[in-house]
Amino acid sequence: MALLEVKDLHTSFFTDAGEVKAVNGVSFNLDRGQTLGIVGESGSGKSVTVYSIMQILAPAGKIVSGSVKLDGQELVGAGEKVMRDVRGNKISIIFQDPMTSLNPTYTIGHQLIEAITLHTSRNRQQAWERAVEMLRLVNINDPEKRMKQYPFEFSGGMRQRIMIAMALACEPDILVADEPTTALDVTIQAQILELMQKLQKEMGMAIIMITHDLGVVAQLCDEIVVMYAGSYCERGTAEDIFYNPKHEYTKGLLRSIPTTGSRGQKLQPITGTPIDLLNLPEGCPFAPRCDAAMKICIHKAPENMPVGGIHKASCWMNVKAQMEADLAAAEAAREAERAEAARRATPAGIVDDITREVEAELAAEAKAHAEGGEA
């Protein structure tokens, strides 16, 4: 059984201007020790998906339908008491902005100890020891001294490491990282990503990595979910997504990023602008920007369908490809039949057929005889 099973999750925000369908039917599984990347641009619903899982949505946000199972336990509708236990103990989250996720008026030590004592049965002394251990684990030098310092005394990269220490202090099963390196510089980003990989190896937790950076997911993730405008485009292993994308959005995205060889050439952008979430069309939300859009895409949203292994995609192009293959197969079969019929129409063909039938009968008889002999 998977550690986390999300099935057909729908989340909406009920605002003044109407219902904003932020997540429309996302499903995925996450196993222990695995890293799942959720990729999408702003407004794609990638953060809302995990906020729904943890039920830390803004007041206007509601899970409309779907199921979230953690270790077999249903979380949707489980109640605040269960969720409090889940958050921090089983699922921890680190946010994009390390500047605002720490309280500036308390020392790092105070905040770490508080997080630890809140979720475990450790007393303050043990919690202090655990906090120092965690700081050492995230490569912060001189942790005893650092415990007494305030957040403003740390740089952005160090604060993010402290956030990771805090998130991991209670040994959660799942670490959710919501764009953990977007606010950081590349060299610091590399440090943080390496640290996360190292910690995952040591502690064995699963990671859900939310990001818009394809480079980050390529480096870190085993499995990837691609989202666009709240809908679930594609899911598969990193290799599936990068080398064999089956959704037009993923294909376009991969085409549009500058690569080592693209200098001096035009990039191939996805045309158009992102869709207005308040005004979602009936069909596929990506259709207006899709070069391959078909009539069906305009009025009917594609369902998520398997395209090989765990690889699934919601794109009518796959249906079309499948249908064309079916048609070609049917055409080939008809062709073969026609050839057969044509052959039969000749006397030589009929003789041929009779000979073959007789031979088959004889063979069957011989076989039955042989089996009877054995028995």
Place this chain on the structure above:
Amino acid sequence: MATSPLSMQVDMDDFLPASEEEKAYMVQMRPSSTFFRDGCRRLFKNKVAFVSMIVIILITLSSIFLPMVWPYSYKTQLGVQPGHPVDPSFNNLAPMEYSTTELAAKERGETVFPHIFGTDDHGRDYFIRIVYGTRISLAVGFFASIIVLVVGMTLGSVAGFMGGRVDMVIMRIVDVIYSLPDMLMVILLASVMRETLGPVLEGTVLQAIGSNIISLFIIFALLYWCSMARLIRGQILSLREQEYVLAAESTGAKAGWIIKTHLIPNCISVIIISTALQIPSAIFTESFLSFLGLGVNAPMPSLGSLASEALNGITSYSYRLVIPAIVISLIVLGLNLFGDGLRDAFDPKLNQ
């Protein structure tokens, strides 16, 4: 694969490429809506603010138009008629009560307009005095706020835009004014000005308004601009950091252009909101001063002076204190709630 959507019946025409028009049809931009229209929509959705607005409008309109059509005037002593002896039966009438003269007229079949709130001890119709007092209070509140706005905006934007030494001087003045006990200052200034302004105004147009109201305005201009100036300075300082101001600078725009096109339009909503919230506080101060006898000149009524006069007969005519007090409360509460509603609807920081 039996349940796979691949096996469902599909129309082959569905899989023809979609035309550009069909795709464009899916992405229609929402109808254009300006900041102002958005704000109004939010304002009207806020029930409390909307009701307050209606109440304020009703009070304002009636204070403007009722005195024009009302058969009585705020200063006519009904018992005093030229060539006749003073008729004391007009004094201190209870609500809806008639004087003996009026009763006699009614006997003769003439229609006599009732005194809804009765009359005061000089025989003046109390309802119209309340209406007129409301008009004075509202006018004082409105103009005082305008004065505060002009002074505060000028000094605040100068401080914010020029920065450096100018900013420091203006802000230190603000600090000094803040550190003075304001009610004491108000009373002191009001009584001094009353003495000094009185003779100066003699014979000018301003005499009609009265030295007390003029001094009230001067007090507002001198003391109450501070918070407005601070607010606007803060706004200007944060707006100056915006990239669009930098963009204007990078195209070579002059200071005047930047103030005119970028800074003012972006603080205007904050200015309007804080002015709307300034009016009730000005009305309150005016009522307070009038209550102390430092407000409007008799016979002109204001809600504060009406309340103050009513104190003399509080045991027998307590409603004369209660009515102006209720009107003051209604106006102040209404304006405050409306101002809050305005802020919720228009403050860009709150609705991002």
Place this chain on the structure above:
Amino acid sequence: MAQANETPLVDVRHLKEYFPVNTGFFKTTPLKAVDDVSFQIMRGETLGLVGESGCGKTTVGRTILHLYEPTDGEVVYDGRPIKNKADIDWFRTKSTMVFQDPYSSLNPRMTVSDIIGEPIDVHHLCDNAKDREEKILQLMDRVGLNSEHASRYAHEFSGGQRQRIGIARSLAVDPEFIVCDEPVSALDVSIQAQVINMFDELQDEMGLTYLFIAHDLLVVRHISDRIAVMYLGKMVELADAEEIYDHPLHPYTKSLISAVPIPDPKIARANKRIPLQGDIPSPLNAPSGCPFRTRCPYAQERCAESMPDFKEVTAGHFVACHRTEEINE
């Protein structure tokens, strides 16, 4: 590529920009945001400027445009030193800027046509309203905006469209030189390519010269002819785009390039990163000598003693490191 003997369009000479920062009561310390930076940009060229936050790359762009008064050094544009007010006014009709944040760089109370028309109004470029209107529609068309949207407000558009509005505004004075300050980093990946292509097209059509400031090295590499790398207010390396990627000489550049996550699982996982220790020091408290020495795996004593010269190692490849030869054997 530009000839070596041609006069550069923008010649930045020993540019310094110090900001006074209150560090105590009545005590200010200069924050050396840009410290002695020199480089040249040829006509029609794109110079990429990369570095991490706080390295002074944005300040370089703004100081070149004299949005900040340079503390020292000078900018020579097309052979004319920018010194007094008249020079600056002239310079501002030749150069503009595109900003990073498509949200805060557009005034929320102005319509699209007023935003784009602002430079026209400021410089009185059009005699009458009809010319102005025509020019604005032409600019909107050029950046791919629907002219029906001219009377809408900026907040009604998505990030990519807003950035197009910002670009149209910067084109209104028919500039020769544009400082692009992280123009795509706030945009979604699927929109970035549109905007990058547009910069490319505009350069081809109008012969523009760009100073392209960014922290996304893949983007900079795609668009730039040459790339300059800054660290803590100083320029550490400058070379041809391919050259700097294939043969980075400065240890900081090496690490920076190796840290870029490559969107390809096989390459990304095989990629050997050169990790850097610690964080960027505060520019208020910069290390003596070479600013990079506190994080540099090759630092020696002499690195603490003096700032290495910014010297040309091979043709067109400048680097500021004492140990260039030793570490690149």
